[in-house]
Amino acid sequence: MANSATLTTDTRSQWGGGKSPFSISYGKLMMWIFLLSDAFTFSSLLVSYGFVRYSFSGNLETPWPSPDQVFNHFPFLHGMHLPLMFVSLMTFILIFSSVTMVLAVEAGHRMAKKEVAKYMFLTIIGGAAFLGCQAWEWSQFITGSEAGKLMSDGSIFHGANLSMNEYGPVAFADLFFIVTGFHGMHVFSGVVLNIIIFIQVLNGTFEKRGHYEMVEKVGLYWHFVDLVWVFVFTFYYLI
Amino acid sequence: MSTHTANTDGTNHDAHDHGHHHETFISKYVFSMDHKMIAKQFLITGIIMGVIGMMMSLIFRLQLAYPDMKFPFLESVIGQWGKDGKLDPNFYLALITIHGTIMVFYVLTAGLSGTFSNLLIPLQVGARDMASPFMNMLSYWFFFLSSIVLLSSLFVDGGPASAGWTVYPPLSALPKAIPGSGTGMTLWLVAIILFIASALLGGINYITTVLNMRTKGMKMTRMPLTIWAFFITAVLGLLSFPVLLGAGLLLIFDRSFGTSFYLNEIVAELAGGIERVGGSPVLYQHLFWFLGHPEVYIILLPALGITSEVIATNSRKPIFGYRAMIGSILAIAFLSFIVWGHHMFITGMNPFLGSVFMLGTLIIAVPSAVKTFNYLATLWKGNLHLTPAMMFAIGLVSFFISGGLTGIYLGNAALDINLHDTYFVVAHFHLVMGSAAIFGMLSGIYHWFPRMFGRMMNNTLGYIHFWLTLISAYCVFFPMHFMGLAGVPRRYYANTAYDQFNVFVDMNQFVTIAAIIGGAAQLLFLINFFGSIFKGKRAPQNPWNSNTLEWTAPVKHIHGNWPGDIPYVYRWPYDYSKPGSELDFIPQNIPDADQTDPLDEPKPVHFDLKNTTMPLVENKEA
Numbered sequence: 001m002a003n004s005a006t007l008t009t010d011t012r013s014q015w016g017g018g019k020s021p022f023s024i025s026y027g028k029l030m031m032w033i034f035l036l037s038d039a040f041t042f043s044s045l046l047v048s049y050g051f052v053r054y055s056f057s058g059n060l061e062t063p064w065p066s067p068d069q070v071f072n073h074f075p076f077l078h079g080m081h082l083p084l085m086f087v088s089l090m091t092f093i094l095i096f097s098s099v100t101m102v103l104a105v106e107a108g109h110r111m112a113k114k115e116v117a118k119y120m121f122l123t124i125i126g127g128a129a130f131l132g133c134q135a136w137e138w139s140q141f142i143t144g145s146e147a148g149k150l151m152s153d154g155s156i157f158h159g160a161n162l163s164m165n166e167y168g169p170v171a172f173a174d175l176f177f178i179v180t181g182f183h184g185m186h187v188f189s190g191v192v193l194n195i196i197i198f199i200q201v202l203n204g205t206f207e208k209r210g211h212y213e214m215v216e217k218v219g220l221y222w223h224f225v226d227l228v229w230v231f232v233f234t235f236y237y238l239i
Numbered sequence: 240m241s242t243h244t245a246n247t248d249g250t251n252h253d254a255h256d257h258g259h260h261h262e263t264f265i266s267k268y269v270f271s272m273d274h275k276m277i278a279k280q281f282l283i284t285g286i287i288m289g290v291i292g293m294m295m296s297l298i299f300r301l302q303l304a305y306p307d308m309k310f311p312f313l314e315s316v317i318g319q320w321g322k323d324g325k326l327d328p329n330f331y332l333a334l335i336t337i338h339g340t341i342m343v344f345y346v347l348t349a350g351l352s353g354t355f356s357n358l359l360i361p362l363q364v365g366a367r368d369m370a371s372p373f374m375n376m377l378s379y380w381f382f383f384l385s386s387i388v389l390l391s392s393l394f395v396d397g398g399p400a401s402a403g404w405t406v407y408p409p410l411s412a413l414p415k416a417i418p419g420s421g422t423g424m425t426l427w428l429v430a431i432i433l434f435i436a437s438a439l440l441g442g443i444n445y446i447t448t449v450l451n452m453r454t455k456g457m458k459m460t461r462m463p464l465t466i467w468a469f470f471i472t473a474v475l476g477l478l479s480f481p482v483l484l485g486a487g488l489l490l491i492f493d494r495s496f497g498t499s500f501y502l503n504e505i506v507a508e509l510a511g512g513i514e515r516v517g518g519s520p521v522l523y524q525h526l527f528w529f530l531g532h533p534e535v536y537i538i539l540l541p542a543l544g545i546t547s548e549v550i551a552t553n554s555r556k557p558i559f560g561y562r563a564m565i566g567s568i569l570a571i572a573f574l575s576f577i578v579w580g581h582h583m584f585i586t587g588m589n590p591f592l593g594s595v596f597m598l599g600t601l602i603i604a605v606p607s608a609v610k611t612f613n614y615l616a617t618l619w620k621g622n623l624h625l626t627p628a629m630m631f632a633i634g635l636v637s638f639f640i641s642g643g644l645t646g647i648y649l650g651n652a653a654l655d656i657n658l659h660d661t662y663f664v665v666a667h668f669h670l671v672m673g674s675a676a677i678f679g680m681l682s683g684i685y686h687w688f689p690r691m692f693g694r695m696m697n698n699t700l701g702y703i704h705f706w707l708t709l710i711s712a713y714c715v716f717f718p719m720h721f722m723g724l725a726g727v728p729r730r731y732y733a734n735t736a737y738d739q740f741n742v743f744v745d746m747n748q749f750v751t752i753a754a755i756i757g758g759a760a761q762l763l764f765l766i767n768f769f770g771s772i773f774k775g776k777r778a779p780q781n782p783w784n785s786n787t788l789e790w791t792a793p794v795k796h797i798h799g800n801w802p803g804d805i806p807y808v809y810r811w812p813y814d815y816s817k818p819g820s821e822l823d824f825i826p827q828n829i830p831d832a833d834q835t836d837p838l839d840e841p842k843p844v845h846f847d848l849k850n851t852t853m854p855l856v857e858n859k860e861a
Contacts, residue, residue, distance in 0.1 A: 012838055015459055016455065016837070017364075017453035017454050017455050017457035017458060017808065017837075018453070018454060018456070018807075020451040021450060021451070022450075025451075026447050026448075026451045030370065030371065030447050033443045033446055033447065034439070037443075037477045037478060037480070037481045038481065040482055041484050042485075044481065044486065047525075048485065048522055048526065051519070051522050051525070052500065052519075055517070055519060056517070062517075162496045162498050163498070169516075170499065170516070171499070171500070171518065174492070174500065178488070178489070178492060178498075182488070
């Protein structure tokens with residue numbers, strides 16, 4: 001009885017004004033709301049991907065290629081068939097950078113400046129490594145295989161760009177560039193944000209401020225970017 | 240404990256907004272971070288865009304009414320597009336496109352939501368300013384830049400975008416399709432992307448401010464319905480504009496980088512040398528209308544919110560069904576996301592899907608009817624103060640009914656086979672979202688002008704403006720229903736090639752004359768608006784005897800809105816004519832006699848019909 005009474009008073013004062021109902025600052029709430037809207041941007045691209053890909057179902061002339069056959073390269077290992085090994089490594093790196101980000105946020109709660117700096121640094125390295133991997137993946141995709149594809153005019157075309165594609169329908173390459181490119185842009189801005197925050201951590205900005213909330217905010221963004229990659233990876237590489 | 244102690248908890252903005260730093264002209268009027276100034280910037284930009292959009296409509300209405308006549312003045316107004324006084328057919332398409340774009344996005348989204356969300360959210364929830372004044376300023380400047388880019392497209396080679404305001408591919412995707420598909424279309428896309436940035440910056444701010452920065456006692460169920468409407472509008476914009484961003488991104492790639500998301504087997508010769516295969520224009524339509532339908536409610540909800548407030552205040556009665564009003568806003572918002580297919584019934588979409596979209600569409604009639612009947616019930620036996628704002632609010636209800644009813648026809652997949660792309664559609668949306676939303680906006684301007692500029696507008700001019708606008712709007716849009724039912728297609732330069740439409744020659748002339756009268760009536764409004772800014776009567780503290788918090792702030796605008804502490808809120812905003820009260824209104828910041836905790840509800844009044852004394856009416860107009 002007494003318990004339920006406190007509970008109602010709590011929700012009452014929680015939403016009664018004069019304070020944040022979620023007990024978070026306006027900045028963090030804004031980040032959440034922004035991420036929600038950004039999720040819709042990615043959804044629109046992924047839905048377009050589904051729409052276009054579905055239109056190729058049953059198309060025997062230009063079938064949708066199997067990602068296993070396209071993304072089967074690994075640096076320094078020529079001529080081996082290693083389906084999705086490299087992209088799995090990329091995914092692992094990105095998810096691992098999320099772990100270091102969590103550790104940075106946690107260290108921020110303890111006001112442990114050195115640890116925050118260490119884990120922020122590792123997160124930046126992880127993000128940069130992911131971007132490097134993506135650059136390699138793209139260049140591999142653009143260069144294409146030695147065999148190439150015989151075009152209608154008798155020439156042989158290697159690799160892919162926005163209007164030609166040796167692996168299958170042009171739309172496959174278009175969507176690959178746009179979806180992973182849009183995600184890569186987000187990772188890039190995330191790395192830039194992380195670097196700014198890292199420098200501020202080193203300068204002791206947050207120590208003076210008394211809290212490391214900015215680290216949490218970029219952390220939210222970073223986790224979101226990772227989460228989106230999981231979807232991109234699933235839709236683009238796995239199914 | 241005194242109830243008026245300092246409001247220290249939770250409002251972390253008090254500190255930096257109180258600083259009386261030196262202000263220059265630029266920081267006060269141009270790059271202002273004060274929400275009240277930003278609201279005025281949005282309003283005045285919106286009015287300028289509205290005038291431009293309206294003039295465009297008059298030019299193409301002239302063409303529709305008198306397709307064979309020459310108007311020499313056109314050449315001096317629009318130059319090469321009106322050679323020898325004849326409107327160029329390509330420019331006709333450009334005019335309808337830019338008219339639609341300006342009215343939908345620039346006037347009724349940014350001009351309406353931007354103005355009143357900015358002005359009223361902090362003032363009505365009791366906050367010093369928006370959560371992030373800086374982002375708020377950015378929101379306006381992105382909007383301003385976007386307007387400039389859109390207007391500049393009027394002056395490029397080939398003219399502005401001409402594929403209609405929905406810019407369907409292939410006209411929008413192939414730069415060589417029609418003259419307006421070139422640079423003009425590119426600029427349209429740039430303008431819209433800037434606009435989306437502005438809408439997102441604004442929306443994030445509105446939502447955060449409403450959730451996080453209400454003053455003590457301002458529970459969600461004590462918020463004025465204006466705030467509820469602005470809040471849900473911001474949520475709609477936040478979730479739908481990103482999808483337009485995605486659609487625009489793919490369209491840019493199709494136009495400039497040779498992809499074919501929206502193009503299905505267009506021969507290389509037409510498509511600029513590249514074979515296009517594999518895409519579908521229907522994909523664009525799905526993405527566009529996922530924004531496009533919520534957009535209708537982004538336009539309408541703020542107008543409805545304003546109407547709720549104005550009708551309740553000027554009927555001197557509590558709004559009828561406050562919680563039902565909130566519920567209907569939420570229901571409309573939810574449904575608006577799952578009905579976009581009703582714009583695409585005849586695109587070849589699976590008919591079963593069509594029936595699903597039809598069901599959702601017709602269900603929207605329920606919350607809309609709840610709102611309509613609540614307005615009527617609020618007016619019923621009210622002590623009506625027919626101020627110009629009130630007249631426009633009642634006008635909105637009228638348009639909402641007459642335009643809403645035709646929505647039931649258009650939402651029907653079978654009837655739509657006949658009605659789509661005819662003047663019936665034009666009539667429908669110009670009444671229900673065009674005129675209704677404009678009336679809501681005008682109502683808001685007349686009602687909150689004293690709050691914005693500290694002066695009153697002229698009532699007589701207001702009444703003339705109202706009646707001329709109401710009558711001319713009905714005269715313009717009502718006849719279009721009959722033309723649409725007879726099959727007259729929209730967006731045609733002239734219908735002279737079809738003998739069966741000759742019966743509508745007189746009707747077209749009638750519509751155009753009514754449109755010109757309606758346009759002239761807006762001159763009265765402009766004179767009243769800009770004249771009153773400088774010459775209007777000084778506004779009293781609370782000119783409409785309203786309950787909401789914005790009227791407790793000083794008439795002269797100050798940073799931080801209230802000179803001392805932010806007032807606490809003790810009641811809902813609709814305590815009008817409360818039995819037992821001396822006055823016929825009790826502002827939200829006034830506690831009941833024994834009410835110490837703002838979170839407690841004031842005692843309910845038990846009606847005793849025999850012994851009830853009606854409250855006095857303060858300073859009734861002489």
